Amino acid sequence: MTPSIKPTFHALSLLLVAFVLAGCAVQQPRSTPGPQPTQSNNPQMAAAQGDYERAANLYMQASTRTSDPAQRQRLRLQAGLAAAQAGNASMAQQILASIQPSTLGDMDRSRYELARREISIDGLTPDQALAQLPPPNSGVPPAIAELVWEKRAQLHFAQNALIAGIGDLVQRGVWLVDETALSANDERIYAKALDSIAYGQGPESRPAGNADDTTRGWLALADIGQRQWASRDQRDQALAAWEQRYPGHPATRSILRDRFDYTPATQPAATGQPGQFPQQGPAPRPSSDTVALALPLTGKFANAAEAIRDGFLFAYGNTRTNAPQPLIYDSNTLTPAAILDQAQRDGVGILVGPLDKPKVAEIGRLPSDIPEVALNYTDTQNNRPGFYQFALAPEDEAAAVARHASERGYARALALVPKGDWGSRVFDAFRSRFNADGGQVVNYATYDAGDRDYRGPIQSVLSGYQQGQGADFIFVAARPLQARLIRSQLRFYRASNLPMLSTSHAYTGTVNAGDDIDLNGVGFADMPWVVGSGDFLETRRNEARQQYGDVAEHYSRLFAMGMDAWKLTDNIAKEGLSSGDVFEGMTGVLALQPDGRVTRYLAWAVFRSGRPQLVQMPSESDARIDSTQSVPWEQR
The missing domain is CATH 1.25.40 (Serine Threonine Protein Phosphatase 5, Tetratricopeptide repeat)
Structure with a gap:
């Protein structure tokens, strides 16, 4: 699966690692200038040319010549990542073992995490490795994202999938x-x-x-x-x-x-x-008041699609509008081009969907003068005017947790997230926002969501906290079962007084006081439709349950997504959408970014007697402040 490392390079690299780890590097006299960078001795140039073997070797050589401990660690980290990119997992493992991740800054921590992930896929088949190294999301720093794409290219080339x-x-x-x-x-x-x-x-x-x-x-x-x-x-x-x-x-x-x-x-x-560049030119206006909703109503996403469709139609039915009944397309039976062709033939003014990410990416690349609300995010830049992207992104929730923690005056955080792409995305979004607000993640660990015993990662993340280094809270990204077990095990390790904050994923969305009693005191971000209170919300939720039964009850978040998809559609029809627009929705306060993405600001709730209790509804002012300060996507 991985490129072979030449024996001479491997031996020299291990020798350099041994010298560095033993603290035996000889310092060069300050008065003696180092070698000038050339094509043959510049590690950045070697990496740019895809020669990560040589880059790792050169970074290690450079680490032996510097007297600055911080610079030495940075060069070793670069060497470890280059070795991982080259496929030399053993060298990368030895280098990273000498580095304490809690001492690294944001960018270096991201490099460290990527190197660890690439080490973990060593020995897998290319297909297995690709599954463990998915495409980077929009919030990943460019310097990390390009390395992920590079590694994925290597894996595809290893199985002769040249075009991929x-x-x-x-x-x-x-x-x-x-x-x-x-x-x-x-x-x-x-x-x-x-x-x-x-x-x-x-x-x-x-x-x-x-x-x-x-x-x-x-x-x-x-x-x-x-x-x-x-x-x-x-x-x-x-x-x-x-x-x-x-x-x-x-x-x-x-x-x-x-x-x-x-x-x-x-x-x-x-x-x-x-997620950084604005859409180019004015958005097209709807050519008619006909709306079409394209969802995968057959196939593996049928249940999710049905809930979104029902929420969309429920909101349409509760809106005073002259628009005819929305058209419904089964996107599972149509290509993106066919969806657009059908919409053109039907005289559609606004298209909503599709839902699955590959089709969203493809339809976003096709030329169209129909305003569109895609129901997922693409992984690459899309500047087509009138192409809006709306999703229930976990990054929004992680940012909401970080924002709430900062408002509480918390400055030092621990974090525990699941292994894999989802956990990395959530952790990166949380840390970026918390750092932007002046906080610091002092330690973190990952856990295997398939386990039931989290002693190892919990002991790891609590090690500094128990040694007196201090933390104000722990951010835990987990599904309900894992969240309950982690909360119980935190108590076992005498961290019951450490506040635990989480995303909506810790709550099923349905009250279950018997099981959720273990989550008492845990605070979490969630959408107003799920945890909000008041006569208006109660009335609407009861109407939804009466009309749509189990779908509205058990798929409440997707149902609410459908409602907000209609809200966006209705706003396009009436006034259009502009960057900086902010309005209340059922999934949160919605804010339109310059690149056409819709981000959400969440409500805050806490478990009491096993039941979620609303603490605070989302604020439009938070969204407007972020908009005026141009907060980057990865820090929202």
């Missing part, structure tokens, strides 16, 4: 900010595209049918490059036709000039971190 690997490198390019690294990435993509053509995987092949347009553009360019042309004019005509077919393609940055000596007529599309 090229697609990973294309996504990596979105996150690169260094021009040298970006140019090297383009060169690698083009070289792999030539390999793909040689193996019969061209732009018209079956694997290319699942690729994005940019990846197909690379394959089409490589197809031109490998052909024998009767004259340069013929080749240049083919390049001109290619450029018309793929305007602003990344290959116009340098590949056309360097590989073909051809001057492009267009400029490459801008790259950057998703």
Whole structure:
């Protein structure tokens, strides 16, 4: 699965590790200048070219030459991550064993976590490893996201899935900010595209049918490059036709000039971190008052889709509107292009959906003048005007926990989250927001959600707390069963006085005082529809139960998502949506960001006698303050 490490590199690396861990590095005299960076001794250049073996070696060499302990640790961490990227899990493990993660800053902690994750997938098959290393979400720092895409590309190439690997490198390019690294990435993509053509995987092949347009553009360019042309004019005509077919393609940055000596007529599309750039141009206005809702009403997401649909229709029925009954499409039987085609034929003014992330990503890439409320987030930047993304993102809840803790005056936190992508996303969002508010996560640990005994991770996360280092609370991301067990085991380890804060995932959404008595005192963020009180909410919830029965009762959060999807739709129809818009919804206070994403601000509740009790409803002022301060996505 992983690239082999040359024996000489491996032996030298282990020797360097031994010297560093033993504290035997010889300091260079301050008056003697170090070697000047060149192509052969610069680890950043080696990493940019994809030579992580050499980068790890060079980082370790550099760590032996510095007298600054902090810089030495930083270089060792970079070496460990480079070794993990190269597939040398044993070297990476030895290096990371010498580093205390609680002493690392945010970015270095993210590097450490990525290296640990890559070590954990060593020895798995490429398919298994890819499942354990999913695409990065929008809140991941670019320097980490590009490494994840790089590793995924390696894994795809290891199983000869060349087009999938090229697609990973294309996504990596979105996150690169260094021009040298970006140019090297383009060169690698083009070289792999030539390999793909040689193996019969061209732009018209079956694997290319699942690729994005940019990846197909690379394959089409490589197809031109490998052909024998009767004259340069013929080749240049083919390049001109290619450029018309793929305007602003990344290959116009340098590949056309360097590989073909051809001057492009267009400029490459801008790259950057998703969740950061505003939509370009004014949003289209609805061409009619007809609304279509596209959901996977068959297949594995049918129950979720049904709850969202019912909530959508319930809210529509409670709104004074001239809009006709919404049209319903089964997105499980339609491609994204077919959904848009059907909407055009039906004269749809606003499209809502789809729900599953791959189809959301694909439909977001298709040209359309229909305003759309997608019911999930994409993992890459999308600046199409009028393309809005609404989801029940756990990052919003983690940020709400951090915000509540800061309002309580808490400054030092412990954190316990499940292993895997979901836990990493929640932890990153919590830590980023808590740090932005002036707090500090002093220690954290991960647990296996499939276990029932969490002694190891609990003892680990409490070690500093029990030794007098102090913490104001512990943030626990867990499902109800795990949350109850963790709460009980925290009491066993004499941490019963340590406040435990969590996301809505700790609560099923249905009152169960007998089981949830173990969660007494635990505070959590949740949506107003679930924990809110008052005559209006009580009346609406009773009406929903009477009309939709078990769906409204047992899928209450998805039902509320459907209600807010209608609210967004109704606002588009009446006034349109603009960046900075804030309004109350059933899933929280909704705030529209410049990139078209809708973020949520949650209510706060606490368990008393096994029952959730509302403490505070979400505030529109919080959303407006964040909007005026332009808080980045990863810190919301």
